[in-house]
Amino acid sequence: MQVTMTVNGEEVTREVEGRLLLVHFLRDHLGLTGTHWGCDTSNCGTCVVWLDGEPVKSCTVLAAMAGGHEVRTVEDLERDGELDPVQRGFMECHGLQCGFCTPGMMMTARALLDRNPDPSEEEIREAISGQICRCTGYATIVRSVRWAAAHEANAGGAA
Amino acid sequence: MTTVDERPAGFENNDHKPVGHGRMLRKEDPRFIRGKGRYVDDVQLPGMLHCAILRSPVAHARIVSIDTTAAEAHPKVKAVVTGAALTELGLAWMPTLSGDVQAVLATDKVRFQGQEVAFVVAEDRYAARDALELIDVEYDVLDPVIDVRRALEPGAPVIRDDLDGKTDNHIFDWETGDEAATEAVFASADVVVSEDIVYPRVHPAPMETCGCVADYDRIDGRLTLWSTSQAPHAHRTLYAIVAGLPEHKIRVISPDIGGGFGGKVPIYPGYVCAIVGSIVTGKPVKWMEDRSENLTSTGFARDYIMRGEIAATRDGKILAVRTNVLADHGAFNGVAAPVKYPAGFFGVFTGSYDLQAAHCKMTAVYTNKAPGGVAYACSFRITEAVYLIERIVDCLAYELQMDPVELRIKNFIQPDQFPYRTKTGWLYDSGDYEPTMRKALEIAGYDELRREQAERRACGELMGIGVSFFTEAVGAGPRKDMDILGLGMADGCELRVHPTGKAVVRLSVQTQGQGHETTFAQIVAEEIGIPPADIDVVHGDTDQTPFGLGTYGSRSTPVSGAAAALVARKVRDKARLIASAMLEVSVADLEWQKGAFHVKGDPAKSVTIQEIAMRAHGAGDLPEGVEGGLEAQICYNPENLTYPHGAYICVVDIDPGTAQVKVRRFVAVDDCGTRINPMIIEGQVHRGLTDGVGMALMEMIAFDEDGNCLGGSLMDYLIPTALEVPDWETGFTVTPSPHHPIGAKGVGESATVGSPPAIVNAVVDALKPFGIRHADMPLTPSRVWDAMRGVPRPPV
Ligand code: FES
Ligand code: FES
Numbered sequence: 011m012q013v014t015m016t017v018n019g020e021e022v023t024r025e026v027e028g029r030l031l032l033v034h035f036l037r038d039h040l041g042l043t044g045t046h047w048g049c050d051t052s053n054c055g056t057c058v059v060w061l062d063g064e065p066v067k068s069c070t071v072l073a074a075m076a077g078g079h080e081v082r083t084v085e086d087l088e089r090d091g092e093l094d095p096v097q098r099g100f101m102e103c104h105g106l107q108c109g110f111c112t113p114g115m116m117m118t119a120r121a122l123l124d125r126n127p128d129p130s131e132e133e134i135r136e137a138i139s140g141q142i143c144r145c146t147g148y149a150t151i152v153r154s155v156r157w158a159a160a161h162e163a164n165a166g167g168a169a
Numbered sequence: 170m171t172t173v174d175e176r177p178a179g180f181e182n183n184d185h186k187p188v189g190h191g192r193m194l195r196k197e198d199p200r201f202i203r204g205k206g207r208y209v210d211d212v213q214l215p216g217m218l219h220c221a222i223l224r225s226p227v228a229h230a231r232i233v234s235i236d237t238t239a240a241e242a243h244p245k246v247k248a249v250v251t252g253a254a255l256t257e258l259g260l261a262w263m264p265t266l267s268g269d270v271q272a273v274l275a276t277d278k279v280r281f282q283g284q285e286v287a288f289v290v291a292e293d294r295y296a297a298r299d300a301l302e303l304i305d306v307e308y309d310v311l312d313p314v315i316d317v318r319r320a321l322e323p324g325a326p327v328i329r330d331d332l333d334g335k336t337d338n339h340i341f342d343w344e345t346g347d348e349a350a351t352e353a354v355f356a357s358a359d360v361v362v363s364e365d366i367v368y369p370r371v372h373p374a375p376m377e378t379c380g381c382v383a384d385y386d387r388i389d390g391r392l393t394l395w396s397t398s399q400a401p402h403a404h405r406t407l408y409a410i411v412a413g414l415p416e417h418k419i420r421v422i423s424p425d426i427g428g429g430f431g432g433k434v435p436i437y438p439g440y441v442c443a444i445v446g447s448i449v450t451g452k453p454v455k456w457m458e459d460r461s462e463n464l465t466s467t468g469f470a471r472d473y474i475m476r477g478e479i480a481a482t483r484d485g486k487i488l489a490v491r492t493n494v495l496a497d498h499g500a501f502n503g504v505a506a507p508v509k510y511p512a513g514f515f516g517v518f519t520g521s522y523d524l525q526a527a528h529c530k531m532t533a534v535y536t537n538k539a540p541g542g543v544a545y546a547c548s549f550r551i552t553e554a555v556y557l558i559e560r561i562v563d564c565l566a567y568e569l570q571m572d573p574v575e576l577r578i579k580n581f582i583q584p585d586q587f588p589y590r591t592k593t594g595w596l597y598d599s600g601d602y603e604p605t606m607r608k609a610l611e612i613a614g615y616d617e618l619r620r621e622q623a624e625r626r627a628c629g630e631l632m633g634i635g636v637s638f639f640t641e642a643v644g645a646g647p648r649k650d651m652d653i654l655g656l657g658m659a660d661g662c663e664l665r666v667h668p669t670g671k672a673v674v675r676l677s678v679q680t681q682g683q684g685h686e687t688t689f690a691q692i693v694a695e696e697i698g699i700p701p702a703d704i705d706v707v708h709g710d711t712d713q714t715p716f717g718l719g720t721y722g723s724r725s726t727p728v729s730g731a732a733a734a735l736v737a738r739k740v741r742d743k744a745r746l747i748a749s750a751m752l753e754v755s756v757a758d759l760e761w762q763k764g765a766f767h768v769k770g771d772p773a774k775s776v777t778i779q780e781i782a783m784r785a786h787g788a789g790d791l792p793e794g795v796e797g798g799l800e801a802q803i804c805y806n807p808e809n810l811t812y813p814h815g816a817y818i819c820v821v822d823i824d825p826g827t828a829q830v831k832v833r834r835f836v837a838v839d840d841c842g843t844r845i846n847p848m849i850i851e852g853q854v855h856r857g858l859t860d861g862v863g864m865a866l867m868e869m870i871a872f873d874e875d876g877n878c879l880g881g882s883l884m885d886y887l888i889p890t891a892l893e894v895p896d897w898e899t900g901f902t903v904t905p906s907p908h909h910p911i912g913a914k915g916v917g918e919s920a921t922v923g924s925p926p927a928i929v930n931a932v933v934d935a936l937k938p939f940g941i942r943h944a945d946m947p948l949t950p951s952r953v954w955d956a957m958r959g960v961p962r963p964p965v
Binding site for chain 1: 195197198199200201202205206207213294295374375376377425427459460461473681682683771848851852855856857858861882883884888890891894897
């Protein structure tokens with residue numbers, strides 16, 4: 011079947027199998043390998059992308075279901091050569107080690123900050139609780155998000 | 170979080186400064202935060218095919234027949250390979266890291282659920298999976314051996330009838346220490362405490378599973394393998410030996426690795442399948458396991474059933490420790506440890522205490538479970554050893570009604586006893602334990618916590634405070650003692666300074682997230698004065714780096730880090746000769762100050778390392794006997810292991826109604842000798858502490874009586890999320906290693922090793938009102954609830 015969607019602001023059309031997962035569509039068909047695949051039970055969150063502005067686990071969405079919708083991946087966080095504060099926060103606060111969970115964590119963090127520009131530690135932990143990081147022990151991720159909150163370009167925290 | 174090393178000067182009991190730009194940000198991060206990391210599954214080659222593996226649904230069965238006709242007829246399938254086909258190629262079996270053999274694809278029997286039976290190569294991942302469904306295997310199901318305690322019973326099914334003359338499931342007996350001397354101490358001791366202590370089977374479960382892309386070029390016979398390998402050089406040599414491919418025609422590339430934790434040390438059948446698939450089809454072949462395959466078939470860790478015994482005087486002087494261990498090694502003995510150490514470094518079970526005697530006896534057996542025994546974030550079984558001693562010391566404290574901190578401090582090896590030879594023969598290089606313990610007590614506010622606990626207990630609340638103190642043995646290791654399948658555990662390093670004074674350092678070890686690209690640049694920067702930003706770190710590619718055994722067992726800094734420091738010093742020595750010619754003074758008149766040589770007494774006369782580099786490559790004469798260029802290579806053979814230590818304190822609250830354990834606080838004070846990048850060190854510690862929460866409270870690979878794996882997905886194998894762990898509180902002391910060139914010790918695994926006993930000790934401490942002295946991990950609500958049942962309720 012043919013599917014058309016907007017990915018990182020660009021319209022893409024591809025011929026796909028109906029059962030193709032969005033995560034594999036992004037990785038294998040579009041070459042957007044920043045989004046990762048880490049489990050088969052929707053537990054790890056390494057695959058988190060945005061679907062119409064909401065973070066979703068792209069292993070749990072069929073590419074076909076994303077047809078007509080807007081997808082945003084980690085590759086779109088940096089805009090016009092400007093890193094997103096979330097990206098800078100992860101670097102500044104050592105919010106990553108192997109980097110495998112990082113894109114998913116950052117997409118969730120960006121969405122959190124968009125709706126809550128000044129999240130507490132508990133709110134951040136809650137927001138990323140559907141995702142696993144095997145490296146950082148989470149404290150530095152929490153700090154990274156707090157750093158981003160404190161360094162947003164405008165106080166409202168818009169993307 | 171409290172970061173004690175940022176407190177003002179004067180707080181610390183040492184004058185240490187971190188190495189080479191200290192807490193600098195990581196050089197590798199810019200690609201990761203842009204989603205531009207390059208992991209194995211990101212490798213896409215023209216014409217690449219996909220491999221999927223058919224696995225056994227049962228734990229023990231004879232294979233009656235395999236019919237691949239339908240799979241072969243699938244329009245997208247390029248090859249279907251069974252054990253019979255591999256037998257023809259001589260590749261059906263491969264050596265394990267501990268000298269056993271393991272089936273690449275089962276030929277005669279399947280020996281664990283999830284074992285590899287056949288593989289398919291197809292045009293895409295989905296088609297490969299579809300074709301697996303079309304393979305028809307007939308199994309004659311056999312009784313499995315699941316309960317390790319029954320593996321040696323007469324009449325138990327023999328799992329390894331492939332081994333000549335094998336009539337039981339015994340693998341090895343091993344012992345260390347002095348049995349008679351230990352018995353004598355035990356016989357006359359005031360107090361003897363014994364406890365059965367289980368370290369359950371767990372799994373490293375890095376977020377990236379295992380996989381590879383094999384690209385065999387039929388024309389020049391060259392194999393390129395992108396692989397999730399923690400040890401690319403060792404793997405290349407083993408492929409050469411096993412597959413008979415010439416070693417110079419094999420290139421193993423470990424690109425970015427999404428966590429390893431010991432799980433990516435062994436060679437798994439999947440890698441061999443992909444290589445065979447590429448040879449057979451003439452196309453690049455990718456194999457990427459899914460999470461269930463990862464959890465059910467790749468290397469598990471631990472799985473020791475231990476009886477610990479401790480002898481002491483009534484006033485708390487520990488005299489001796491002994492233990493008897495039954496080790497479950499699964500269906501193939503795949504333990505990752507130096508050859509002469511079948512039980513890894515379990516011999517350090519004597520802990521941080523000055524003992525009169527110690528003895529350990531161990532028996533390892535086969536069961537119908539996945540093979541492994543990998544060093545999951547630990548230096549070869551040290552996690553089990555530390556858990557045993559730190560748990561049994563707490564049991565002793567319980568019996569003596571002594572404070573567990575006081576008991577530990579009373580028995581510490583004293584600073585003037587180092588280097589200290591343990592009763593099991595290990596030579597601890599350096600340590601100063603009491604200040605580390607005291608610092609942890611101070612950060613935690615130990616006395617205040619005990620007061621709070623007394624108050625809460627009086628109200629019926631369950632609050633526990635757990636302490637552990639560990640000594641690890643990391644950085645394997647001296648080649649006279651340590652090798653993996655005949656390969657000595659030394660590591661090469663090469664440093665090349667370019668004409669403009671920028672440099673490239675090539676390592677034999679491989680990062681899986683530990684930050685080597687930063688840390689090693691810092692080590693070289695410290696030694697040679699070139700800023701870390703100007704030093705490129707190349708690793709993870711056998712074509713581009715010198716030979717060495719790879720990253721696991723916290724060996725990167727102790728072994729490769731030493732190599733990097735020494736190779737830089739070698740380059741500096743050459744630079745000194747060139748500087749003396751440039752400044753027209755004798756070598757003895759030169760002084761090195763980070764980045765430049767000065768003439769003694771005339772600091773204005775100097776040349777920088779960058780100027781020297783240009784001269785080394787430039788026109789004009791060099792001093793007599795000095796070759797052009799500014800580079801060096803070494804292979805570092807460590808003189809001893811390094812022995813980091815640490816003191817951990819955990820505070821838990823248990824909900825009396827649900828038996829849910831909440832880790833409220835965790836204080837970790839680590840001493841890993843000289844510290845290079847404190848930010849990275851803290852990150853490593855945080856990681857290990859999270860492992861500890863997982864193992865102590867959540868994680869276990871369990872099996873039912875038929876051998877079905879009950880921990881085969883992330884729904885069943887529970888890994889801590891941000892909600893299960895507290896904000897970590899860390900601190901440090903510094904006791905440099907006397908034999909490491911910069912005094913550093915390993916730290917990557919300290920917290921995984923040290924934290925589980927602190928957490929379990931805290932839970933058991935919370936349950937003291939129930940008269941409980943021990944409970945086994947993982948301390949899930951149901952286990953804690955069971956422990957609480959049948960004994961008096963806490964005082965109300
Ligand atoms: S891949 Fe694990 S949740 Fe999507
Ligand atoms: S950084 Fe490795 S899994 Fe999070």
